[in-house]
Amino acid sequence: MKILISNDDGYQAPGILALYDALKSIADVDVVAPEHNNSAKSNALTLHSPLYVHTAANGFRYVNGTPADCVHIGLTGLLGYRPDLVVSGINNGANMGDDTIYSGTVGAAMEGYLFGIPAIAFSQTEKGWAHLDVAARKARELVEQLAGQLAAAARGQAAWLLNVNIPTLPADQIKSIRVARLGRRHAAERVITQTSPRGETMYWIGSAGPAKDDGLGTDFHATAQGHVSVTPLQVDLTEHEGLLAWREQLEP
Numbered sequence: 001m002k003i004l005i006s007n008d009d010g011y012q013a014p015g016i017l018a019l020y021d022a023l024k025s026i027a028d029v030d031v032v033a034p035e036h037n038n039s040a041k042s043n044a045l046t047l048h049s050p051l052y053v054h055t056a057a058n059g060f061r062y063v064n065g066t067p068a069d070c071v072h073i074g075l076t077g078l079l080g081y082r083p084d085l086v087v088s089g090i091n092n093g094a095n096m097g098d099d100t101i102y103s104g105t106v107g108a109a110m111e112g113y114l115f116g117i118p119a120i121a122f123s124q125t126e127k128g129w130a131h132l133d134v135a136a137r138k139a140r141e142l143v144e145q146l147a148g149q150l151a152a153a154a155r156g157q158a159a160w161l162l163n164v165n166i167p168t169l170p171a172d173q174i175k176s177i178r179v180a181r182l183g184r185r186h187a188a189e190r191v192i193t194q195t196s197p198r199g200e201t202m203y204w205i206g207s208a209g210p211a212k213d214d215g216l217g218t219d220f221h222a223t224a225q226g227h228v229s230v231t232p233l234q235v236d237l238t239e240h241e242g243l244l245a246w247r248e249q250l251e252p
Contacts, residue, residue: 071088
């Protein structure tokens with residue numbers, strides 16, 4: 001099995017180092033990740049400035065671009081082969097509910113999925129890298145558990161995209177996997193303003209809002225109960241149920 005790993009926290013982040021160490025024992029692994037932190041870059045691609053690839057002392061390749069840039073470059077020429085799986089993370093903090101729209105971690109995995117390759121985005125529910133070794137083991141276990149689906153995808157079956165959140169807990173406190181839908185968050189906190197040394201107003205995006213829809217069956221609920229949440233994602237944003245009503249209103 002061949003795996004491409006990326007992330008949004010940067011190629012030196014503890015999460016990607018732990019994920020690489022966990023997966024290199026079960027697969028041939030290449031890392032192509034951003035040079036710097038690119039959190040909340042979603043699926044952004046860099047189109048109006050050149051991108052450069054450098055190789056770190058540990059063999060990781062890093063790019064002066066976004067997470068999606070890294071996977072895109074990897075799959076369209078840098079690697080020279082088609083990986084069986086694209087894995088992103090382990091992210092420093094949760095990517096649940098609305099987070100998935102903004103997440104660079106999910107964006108990197110989604111880029112692989114858009115190329116028809118199975119992909120997984122891994123995140124820890126809390127920031128700070130506590131129990132990172134446990135999260136990395138859980139990530140490896142899931143990849144091993146999905147061996148059959150990866151083989152099917154290699155034979156031409158449809159690719160898939162999974163968003164995985166691992167509770168930041170000791171191993172003996174983490175419960176089994178729960179397949180869950182995305183919850184929802186309240187609107188983000190107010191923007192934060194400061195005055196620069198030159199007297200100009202600076203704006204900082206506020207923190208994400210607290211969970212709003214966190215009931216039974218959501219990723220928020222599953223992880224709060226100590227379970228690893230796995231959410232299959234899709235790219236089609238069409239509101240299929242509303243198509244007929246819009247046609248009746250707008251079409252001649």
